[in-house]
Amino acid sequence: QVQLQESGPGLVKPSQTLSLTCTVSGGSISSGLYYWSWIRQPAGKGLEWIGLIYSSGSTKYNPSLKSRVTISVDTSKNQLSLKLSSVTAADTAVYYCARVNTYESSGENAFDIWGQGTMVTVSS
Amino acid sequence: QSALTQPRSVSGSPGQSVTISCTGTSSDVGDYDYVSWFQQHPGKAPKLMIYDVTKRPSGVPDRFSGSKSGNTASLTISGLQAEDEADYYCCSYAGSVVFGGGTKLTVL
Numbered sequence: 001q002v003q004l005q006e007s008g009p010g011l012v013k014p015s016q017t018l019s020l021t022c023t024v025s026g027g028s029i030s031s032g033l034y035y036w037s038w039i040r041q042p043a044g045k046g047l048e049w050i051g052l053i054y055s056s057g058s059t060k061y062n063p064s065l066k067s068r069v070t071i072s073v074d075t076s077k078n079q080l081s082l083k084l085s086s087v088t089a090a091d092t093a094v095y096y097c098a099r100v101n102t103y104e105s106s107g108e109n110a111f112d113i114w115g116q117g118t119m120v121t122v123s124s
Numbered sequence: 125q126s127a128l129t130q131p132r133s134v135s136g137s138p139g140q141s142v143t144i145s146c147t148g149t150s151s152d153v154g155d156y157d158y159v160s161w162f163q164q165h166p167g168k169a170p171k172l173m174i175y176d177v178t179k180r181p182s183g184v185p186d187r188f189s190g191s192k193s194g195n196t197a198s199l200t201i202s203g204l205q206a207e208d209e210a211d212y213y214c215c216s217y218a219g220s221v222v223f224g225g226g227t228k229l230t231v232l
Contacts, residue, residue: 049215
């Protein structure tokens, strides 16, 4: 059974870079059947898609965050990573990694497995 | 893509049916059959309930169903149960991914 676990600093200073890791267990991150995505949720608010990485290694980002976001995969560690630069208080949120099931759907929004989420606060 | 529009809240009594709407545009919901729905209980990660407008992942009760008409997708929950009380989010894919603002379902 595939499980995802996010990890990283819970506190980041303004203007710095937020770096998170998502460890995939119970399956290979290299499977061509799935893509991998990051989604965030500010406290008491809705979900915001950050971006995804395809099995080819290419990426797609939310246009509103594109200039600050980098998503990558380390297949040797079976990990997905997120880097968000020049953070402000508006980036304070719970960050989730999620698997995109392309086996069942041709779309890119069948997020069928999620991590538990990790809270990141941007504050000095 | 702009965020999809959902009602802030809906409610229903146990055993009843409720429908949550999700309105987009002719460029997203209206043009693609890639609408998914997620259930989120407080403090928990979202759970996929519906994908590709009408499809249910394994393990999701058939009380949950999805549909679409024009630019509006809908999630219907029949035979409402106490554990259905949660936030529900719609999500569309039309080259990029966008979520709705979320709907709080209260079971009276």
